[in-house]
Amino acid sequence: MFPRFVLPALLFVLTAVLTLPVLAVMLSWLTLDGMSLPILQEMLRTVLPEYALTSLLLCLAVAAGVALVGVATACAVTLFEFPGRRIFAWALLLPLAMPAYVVAYAYTDFLQYAGPLQSWLRAAFGLQGRLLPEIRSLGGAVxxxxxxxxPYVYLLARTALSERAVHLMEAARLLGAPLRRRIGEVALPLARPAVAAGVALxxxxxxxxxGVSSYFGIQTxxxxxxxxxxxxDNRLAAAQLATALLLVVAxxxxxxxxAQKRMRFAGSRGAGAGAADAAPTPLQGVRAALAWAVCALPIALGFILPVLFMLRPLVAGWGELPWRQxxxxxxxxxxxxxxxxxxATAVALGLSLALRLRPHLLTRAAAQLASLGYAVPGAVIVVGLLLPVGWLQATAPQTAVGYWVTATVLGIVWAYLVRFTAVALQSVQSGYSRIPVSFDDSARMLGVTGAALLAKVHWPLLQRSVGVAALLVFVDVMKELPATLVLRPFNSDTLAVVTYQLARDERLGEAALPALTLVLVGLLPVLLLGRTLRTK
Known part of the structure; x- marks a missing residue:
């Protein structure tokens, strides 16, 4: 067994490293003085109302949009039977592989004033001027x-509906309730907690x-x-804006x-084996065509069309692509x-092992604090990492902390760990939940404890979960833009950064190659998730 003092010390260090950016942002308010107060007052008078209003309108519109599309598609593939339903069930996850900023670049290239669609319309019909609304707007961002x-709403709502809704809708049908009433009074109330959780995510x-807000010029x-x-060059203003954003995210x-708690409560009561026996309601004719369109339209808008839009400039400029770069x-x-x-996977494995061996208040608190990072925006993490560096440089100019954080991979990897350790932790803990505690007791009776317990008992059973955790973190890091844009070392651009920079310079043909590469990488966890959903 590990020495008694080693585990608490390691947990304290890990927790401090993963929570320092958030603490630094919150502690920045302690530096508010006579020189800083006028800056805050000026921000309240000028930029903060616009940031708050724009972010509020964007969130309200996006919440309505994802709830409508997610619920409609989840109901279609869960409650009804129509041609192509099984294909749509996993294909509706494909937009998860598309970074939002890549979709923004694709639509901008195709729909802008000089794009192929408007140019063709003007040439074909003899029209002049702008024929379509400007895509680079708040509505375009929505x-x-x-x-x-x-897909966040679709995935959670589909899970909630598949547990009980089909069975209860069948019971309501036998009692004479029409289809509209069965959906409105049975299915949708069951999915409400899942929809709330998906909308929040x-x-x-x-x-x-x-990427989207910067490229579209939206003041979020x-x-x-x-x-x-x-x-x-005002770190205090950045910290105060980061604090406001952090409060909203909290x-x-x-x-x-x-919402997740309500989902577990609703799903734990009486779903029963009968839910699996109740078949979805078959649809024919116009209703089947409508269900098919409800599922096909989001896939086309969120995956198929953006990929085709990016392939056009890629094929056209194939001979001039910067392959060496x-x-x-x-x-x-x-x-x-x-x-x-x-x-991240190693940290998640260590935290999960600590929870397994000593599930007391300290280890639970460490795991919860480590899990908060995924909810923290990359911009907040950047500010939270650079603020302490600035304080150290001001108090001790001879220190080399600034160099190590901003000129090496230390800073960017630190930001990635803060942001994505939660992803690995969730997967590893899911794997541990499937290993009975009795295995540990049997191993201890045979003299296997500590690190040997992990190596000989846990690891053979955790390999799949650890592999999934590493894959998810790998893909998230590949697509991460805000933290990478600021903290990457000099002359070490990534695919995400180059895609953003080329698109910002209106070189969308060159941006297509790294953008589509990110899409291909993003398909890996989506295909894995689709396979998991198809496997009973």
């Missing part, structure tokens, strides 16, 4: 986030986004944080946790993603 984030991703909190830090995280970008991305995935 469309982008809706078609890329609805989608809104956290919306608030954390930087995340764009304001980067503008305050990089353009205005509220969403609370809503998501409460692309190899370097890919090596940087894979190296950072592989290193971060290995470290």
């Amino acid at each position: 469309l982008i986030f809706t078609v890329t984030l609805y 989608a809104l956290m991703e919306t608030l954390a986004d930087f 909190f995340t764009a304001g944080i980067y503008k305050a830090w990089l353009a205005m 509220v969403l995280l609370r809503i998501e946790h409460q 692309f190899v370097g970008w890919s090596i940087n991305s894979v190296g950072l993603a592989g290193l971060s995935a290995a470290l």
Whole structure:
């Protein structure tokens, strides 16, 4: 068994490392003085109302959009039988492979004033001027986030509906309730906690986004944080904006946790074996066509069309693509993603083992604090990492902390661990939940304890879960933009950063190659998730 003092010390160090960025942002208010107060007052008078209003309108519209699309598709594939239902059941997850900023670049290239669609319409019908609304707008951002984030609602709502809704709708049908009433009074109330959890997750991703808001010129909190830090060189203003964003995310995280609790309560009572025996309601004719369209439209808007839009400039400029540079970008991305995935998985495995061996208050608190990072936007993590560096540089100019955090991979990998350790932790804990505690008791009776218990008993049973954890972190790091954009070492651009920079410079043909590479990488966990859903 581990020495009594080693485990608490390791847990304290891990927790401190993973929570320092959030603590630094919150402690920044302690530096508020006579010089800082006028800056805060000016922000309250000028930029903060616009940031708050824009973020609020964006969140309200995205919440309505993902709820509508997610619930409609979940109801279609769970409650009804129609041609193509089994294909749609996993294909509706495909937009999860698309980074939102890649979809934004694809639609902008195709729909802008000089794009192929408007150019063809003007040439074909003799028209002049702008023929379509500007995609780079708040409405365009709502469309982008809706078609890329609805799978959060779809996945949770589908799980909730499949547990009880089909069985109860069959009972309601036998009692004479019409289809509309069965959906409105039976299915949708059962899915309400799942919808709330999915919407909260989608809104956290919306608030954390930087690529879409920056490219579309939308003044959200995340764009304001980067503008305050990089353009205005005002770290206090960036920290205060980060605090406001962190408070909003904390509220969403609370809503998501409460909804998850209600989902477990609803799902634990009496789903019964009969739910599996009740068949979905068959649809024919117009109703079947409507269900098919409800499922096909989000897939087309969120995956098929963006891929086709990016393939057009890629094929057209194939001979001029920077293949040599692309190899370097890919090596940087894979190296950072592989290193971060290995470290995050190791940390998750250590925390899960600590929870397994000593499930007391300290280990539970450490695991919960480590899990908070995924809800923290990348912009907040960047500010939280750079603030302590600035304080140390001001108090001790001779220290080399600033160099190690900003000029090496230490800073960016640290940010990745804060952001994505929660992803690995959830997967590893899921694997541990399937290993009976009696295995540990039997091993101890045979003299196997401590590290040997992990190596000889746990590891053979955890290999699949650990592999999934590493894969999820790897893909998330490959797509991560905000933290990578600021903290990457000099001359070490990644695929995500290069995609953003090329698209910002209106070189969308060159941006297509790294963008589609990110999409291919993002397909890996989506295909794995689809396979899991198809396996009973």
